[in-house]
Every structure is written in C-alpha cells, then in structure tokens.
Amino acid sequence: MAALGQRRRKAGDLDVEIDMVPIMNMFLVLIPFLLSSASFLNLKAINTSVPVQAETASAAQPEQDKKPDIKITATVKLQPSMIKLEATSSELSEDKLKALDALVVKDSKGQYQYADLAEALGKIKQGYPKSDTVILVPSDSILYDDIVATMDVARQFGEEKLFPNVVISGQVQ
C-alpha cells in the first residue's frame, strides 16, 4: 500500500501555482481608484413643502363617531427658550384641542427636551391616529440644526412613528 501511494504521488500532477501577480496588480490599481472616488458622507434628504389647508369633513356626524377619522394638525412653534405645541382641527371643539396643547421648556443646560415633545405628539397620535401633519414654525433666530432635530422627533421618536409629513412655515408677524 505504501509503495502504491508513493507511486501515485510520483505519477500525479505537479503542484500548479497560479500566477497571482497580475491580479494583484489590477487590485492595486482598482482599490486606490475606488477609494479616491468613494464618498464617505452618506447624504439623505428631508422632504418638505409649504403648508396646505386640510380638507374639512362634513359636520353632520357626531364627534364621537368620527374620532378615528379625525385629523389633527400639530403646530410646533420652535422658540429660543421653549417649544409650543398647538393642536388645530376644524372637527374638534376648542376645549378638546386645548387639552392637547403642550409647552416644552429648555432644560438647565439649555437643550430642548425632545422626549417631552415626543410624548405630547404621541398623545395626539394615539388619540387621533389619522393625524399625519406637523407644521413647524421656527423663530427667526433658531438654528437649522435645531430645526432638523425637531423635524426628526416629529417624524419618529425611538421606535414610535409619529407624523410623517413635516412642513416648515415662517412665523406670521
């Protein structure tokens, strides 16, 4: 057996080594080219538009029956020291809308309390799931960074999906 094995090894193919050097050369050219043309800034976009007046449903049905279909438009007023949340809808009474309003003040470090804002927006969304629009009204001095952060919170906070349509509007003097 041992002799047969030896004979087979002798009669077998020679060890063939593929010449990898040309492939290596090609890779060495390709990698710097791809690296130099690659962009490591991962750009995304936020779609925005001008505010649109919501369509009003007929007032014939009682409020209780319509609740799942009621759309609330949340207006988030972004001010230097606080965030004011106001709910607007032509289908709800003033008292009910007032109950949904909220005021979120900055913390001691001067940061907006986005968790509190998300909670207030979540309350509207839970009560009126069809609501999908937030109108963001920043003051003149608000930085773009804060506007984007507020828009992010209005769209989604953690795993909770809130208002997919965020519209920016200038403050009416």
Next chain:
Amino acid sequence: MALGNALANRPKQQDATLNITSMMDMFTIIVFFLLFSYAEKPDEIDVDKNVNLPESSSQFNYVNSVKLFLSENQVKLEDQVVAAIANGKVVGLDPDNAKASNLYAALAKHKEKQVNEANLQAQENGEEAKTDFHVLFFCDRKLSFKTMNSIIKVAAEAGYPNFQLAVLEQ
C-alpha cells in the same frame, strides 16, 4: 583552499517565495465592498467645504436636482456664487422686491433652462413634460432660520415651491 571548500559545501539557498494568497483575499473583500457601496448610492454630489450639514434620522434618498449651497457667508447655485451673506442677511436681497435680486435671476434662469430641457426630452420621447422641479438645499447647521427662510421664499417665487433639505445620515 579551506575557505573555498567551506563555501562550496554550504547548503544551497532556496528561492524565497512570498505567499500572497491572504493578501489577495483581503484585496478581493475590499474591492467587492467598495464596488457594492458605490452601486448603492444615488448620483454623487460634491458638498461645498464651507457647508457643515446637520445629522438626521431621515432615510429618504435625495433627488439630484438644482443644488443650492447656503454657507454662513455665501449662497452658491451649483458651482456659481450668486449672493453673499453678511450678518445673517443676503446681500442685495430686498424681501419686498425679491425679483430684483441676483439670486432670483439665477434661479429663474435655471428654471427656464430646466423647463426647456424637459420639454425637449418630452417631445423626443413622446411623453408628458416634467413639471415638478425642486431645489435641494445644503444649509450649514449654524445658519439661522431667518436667513434660510428668506432664500426659500426667493426659490419659491422663482418657481421652486417644493424643496428637499440635505442632511447627513446618523
């Protein structure tokens, strides 16, 4: 002679070979990673170095359209500087008469060019001409809303009421 014998009797040197298989594996992975990350991205955009974009959780891809770069001291339409910003105000822009500004003129000219190109393309393909043009804003994170808003208003007046805000993925 003794030295000559010693040299003649020393073991023969073997040809040194470099095992490049592991390096090949690594290069193959890198090339495929780069090629795939290249294919996933939409059209590449060169972001102006003076514009420091904010980060966002938004997952929307941008549509490559008219690009307006708003840094702390200038406004660029594509590669062309169309206005300067001083103390948070666009130089030469009167909010009550936006149509007289350079920014408006540049945007309106761009819009006209886009409409002509879309009409020409529609005629060639026998389709309806595209009408939903929008601006892709690249705003510096430290820019105030007042400055931004004044430029957004001019863009809307020039025929771009819809816009996208470019951000960095978190």
